[in-house]
Amino acid sequence: MKPFYITTPIYYVNDRPHIGHAYSTIATDVLTRFAKVRGRPTRFLTGLDEHGLKIERRARELGKEPQAFVDEMATPFQEAWKALNCQHDDFIRTTEPRHKERAQAIFQRMVEAGDVYEGEYEDWYCVGCESFKLERELLEGNVCPDHKKPCERIKEKSYFFRLSKYGPKLLEFYEAHPHFVAPQGRYNEVKSFVAEGLRDLSISRTSFKWGIPVPGAPEHVMYVWLDALTNYVTALGGPAEPGEAPLYDRFWANPESQVVHIVGKDILRFHAVYWPAFLMSAGLRLPSQIQAHGWLTINGEKMSKSLGNFLPPVPLAEAVGVDVLRYYLMREVGFGYDGDFSHKNLVARYNGELANGLGNLLNRILPFVEKHFGGVIQPLDEPGELEIELREAARKAAFEANRHLEEVLPHRALDAIWELVAFANRYVDRTEPWKLSKNGDERALARCTTAIIEALAAVSVMAWPFMPGKCDLLRAQIGLPPLEPEEGACMWPFEPRETVAGKKVVKGEALFPRIDAKAEAALLEKLGVKPAEPAAPKDEAPKAKLADEPSKLAEPEGGYITFDDFAKVDLRLGLVLSAEPVPKSDKLLRLKVDLGEAEPRQILAGIRQRYAPEAMVGRRVVVVANLAPRKLLGFTSQGMVLAVGDGDAFSVLGVEGEIAPGSRVS
Numbered sequence: 001m002k003p004f005y006i007t008t009p010i011y012y013v014n015d016r017p018h019i020g021h022a023y024s025t026i027a028t029d030v031l032t033r034f035a036k037v038r039g040r041p042t043r044f045l046t047g048l049d050e051h052g053l054k055i056e057r058r059a060r061e062l063g064k065e066p067q068a069f070v071d072e073m074a075t076p077f078q079e080a081w082k083a084l085n086c087q088h089d090d091f092i093r094t095t096e097p098r099h100k101e102r103a104q105a106i107f108q109r110m111v112e113a114g115d116v117y118e119g120e121y122e123d124w125y126c127v128g129c130e131s132f133k134l135e136r137e138l139l140e141g142n143v144c145p146d147h148k149k150p151c152e153r154i155k156e157k158s159y160f161f162r163l164s165k166y167g168p169k170l171l172e173f174y175e176a177h178p179h180f181v182a183p184q185g186r187y188n189e190v191k192s193f194v195a196e197g198l199r200d201l202s203i204s205r206t207s208f209k210w211g212i213p214v215p216g217a218p219e220h221v222m223y224v225w226l227d228a229l230t231n232y233v234t235a236l237g238g239p240a241e242p243g244e245a246p247l248y249d250r251f252w253a254n255p256e257s258q259v260v261h262i263v264g265k266d267i268l269r270f271h272a273v274y275w276p277a278f279l280m281s282a283g284l285r286l287p288s289q290i291q292a293h294g295w296l297t298i299n300g301e302k303m304s305k306s307l308g309n310f311l312p313p314v315p316l317a318e319a320v321g322v323d324v325l326r327y328y329l330m331r332e333v334g335f336g337y338d339g340d341f342s343h344k345n346l347v348a349r350y351n352g353e354l355a356n357g358l359g360n361l362l363n364r365i366l367p368f369v370e371k372h373f374g375g376v377i378q379p380l381d382e383p384g385e386l387e388i389e390l391r392e393a394a395r396k397a398a399f400e401a402n403r404h405l406e407e408v409l410p411h412r413a414l415d416a417i418w419e420l421v422a423f424a425n426r427y428v429d430r431t432e433p434w435k436l437s438k439n440g441d442e443r444a445l446a447r448c449t450t451a452i453i454e455a456l457a458a459v460s461v462m463a464w465p466f467m468p469g470k471c472d473l474l475r476a477q478i479g480l481p482p483l484e485p486e487e488g489a490c491m492w493p494f495e496p497r498e499t500v501a502g503k504k505v506v507k508g509e510a511l512f513p514r515i516d517a518k519a520e521a522a523l524l525e526k527l528g529v530k531p532a533e534p535a536a537p538k539d540e541a542p543k544a545k546l547a548d549e550p551s552k553l554a555e556p557e558g559g560y561i562t563f564d565d566f567a568k569v570d571l572r573l574g575l576v577l578s579a580e581p582v583p584k585s586d587k588l589l590r591l592k593v594d595l596g597e598a599e600p601r602q603i604l605a606g607i608r609q610r611y612a613p614e615a616m617v618g619r620r621v622v623v624v625a626n627l628a629p630r631k632l633l634g635f636t637s638q639g640m641v642l643a644v645g646d647g648d649a650f651s652v653l654g655v656e657g658e659i660a661p662g663s664r665v666s
């Protein structure tokens with residue numbers, strides 16, 4: 001099986017870890033665990049970027065020596081990843097001797113390739129980005145568009161790397177590897193940046209000392225980005241001759257190894273342009289893929305210390321549970337796109353998808369196994385039509401979730417897994433085990449309970465990369481051992497199913513106890529989040545408006561309706577969880593919409609010509625929730641999504657901001 005080497009960016013230690021760093025590290029951990037479940041050899045690297053002007057200045061501001069400062073700052077990062085159950089295989093710090101020596105070796109290779117020359121430059125430098133800026137990139141007053149601070153004019157002697165020479169080679173490489181950068185939009189961005197022409201890059205500094213000395217020229221330190229990027233190779237013991245560094249041989253030099261760098265969109269250029277050029281120059285292999293994710297805002301606002309919403313991940317994980325936080329981050333944010341972290345939404349998803357969805361499925365079924373079969377799961381030798389459908393739904397979820405995880409779309413994988421959870425809950429509604437229990441129909445009850453437990457077993461494997469702790473607890477309750485992936489053995493639940501018959505269920509504590517309004521208020525208070533403004537009384541405002549000046553309004557065609565008539569329409573805010581085209585229709589999309597109920601609703605909407613399915617996922621839309629269900633092309637639509645306009649001007653009605661699914665529109 002192909003080895004899988006995955007890395008996070010190495011984080012600057014000028015600050016403590018925040019939720020944005022946690023997002024990257026959790027995504028990397030999820031992908032590593034997924035590869036492990038598939039039986040692949042894996043290696044997960046993270047670490048810290050400890051050199052450069054930014055760190056040196058921060059240390060001095062605090063009256064500390066840079067080394068003492070970075071040593072102190074390393075601990076909160078190591079503790080955070082442990083607390084978030086992110087199991088990296090290595091943690092590299094760029095001040096370690098093992099890194100310094102090998103980073104110098106890479107520099108030396110670039111010199112030997114004839115790609116380094118001495119020169120002098122004068123240019124704008126942003127210390128926040130640790131990067132030179134082109135004049136055209138700057139805002140008025142030479143302000144960096146990312147850090148909103150003026151750049152510094154720097155004039156100094158330095159070594160340059162012949163980046164310009166690599167432009168055509170890079171373009172050729174991108175053409176040959178259309179998935180080198182994901183998502184696609186970012187790949188196009190990188191290509192056009194390179195196509196515009198590359199300038200040679202200054203790769204050393206002489207005006208400060210906090211860095212790795214340039215080999216043979218110790219008055220220079222290596223440019224911090226060159227130093228930092230090489231960590232991906234140095235941590236494996238490379239560059240090295242075959243046989244010298246087994247990890248390097250297995251995970252980097254080996255052309256079979258899949259090397260994936262997870263990075264935020266802001267540092268894509270360094271990874272997709274500079275890093276491959278450095279590697280080409282040093283004669284080393286290139287990574288397989290750079291996966292760029294978006295940025296998180298917090299409750300709709302940019303995260304910043306001045307706004308007081310800098311969100312450290314550990315207290316949050318302690319308050320809501322590590323696995324819940326991991327699940328929420330992976331489900332809420334479409335990988336590759338910007339997303340919002342909202343406390344309200346976290347609770348809404350928790351209640352809707354974890355407590356009412358997965359937790360409830362388990363709670364609904366175990367008591368029957370205990371009551372009728374002494375806790376022993378019965379064989380399912382003669383599945384009926386409904387059980388066959390459920391098994392088919394599990395098989396489909398396994399294929400889809402696998403595909404999405406291979407394509408690094410963890411949010412889509414969770415959609416597929418939760419489709420199965422919803423399907424299984426519907427199966428319970430249809431088979432009504434409580435009636436079977438009352439009537440003493442144990443044959444049917446055995447079929448039903450085992451079918452559900454089989455589905456739960458499949459979910460416990462597929463959701464394990466996201467929520468390893470909770471999934472092992474779930475497995476314990478259905479008599480299965482904790483998941484312990486082994487190299488070479490694929491455990492992904494394609495087929496055959498894990499055997500559950502004969503195992504004994506052990507009912508434990510509720511996996512996801514519901515968070516009611518009181519518990520939610522206490523949780524938000526604990527986390528220092530302000531509660532939302534109380535809503536105005538519902539019926540007063542519209543009545544008053546109509547009463548003011550009724551005579552001036554021309555009576556509409558068809559006459560007025562009363563407020564009570566209007567109030568009959570139950571309009572709700574829905575969060576679109578998934579969308580797919582309806583076969584044999586060029587108009588309809590089949591949406592799964594979360595209305596804050598036990599299960600998402602299936603709603604068919606005639607919007608396919610305007611909206612690609614993926615453009616609908618994550619939108620908050622307005623739904624008529626009490627419209628009688630209707631069958632269209634074999635699917636039942638349980639509501640209607642409102643839209644406005646026709647022709648070119650067409651839009652689904654939505655709302656901005658993080659309003660909880662199920663909120664009443666009034």
Ligand code: MSP
Nearest residue numbers: 009010011012020049228229263264265294295296
């Ligand atoms: N040290 C460099 C990376 C060197 S990798 C060879 C660096 N460090 S950083 O600490 O500033 O940022 C690390 C990562 O955190 C980046 O991928 C960045 O995109 C990510 N994030 C920082 N703020 C973020 C959010 N608000 N949301 C999501 N990710 C964010 O850059």
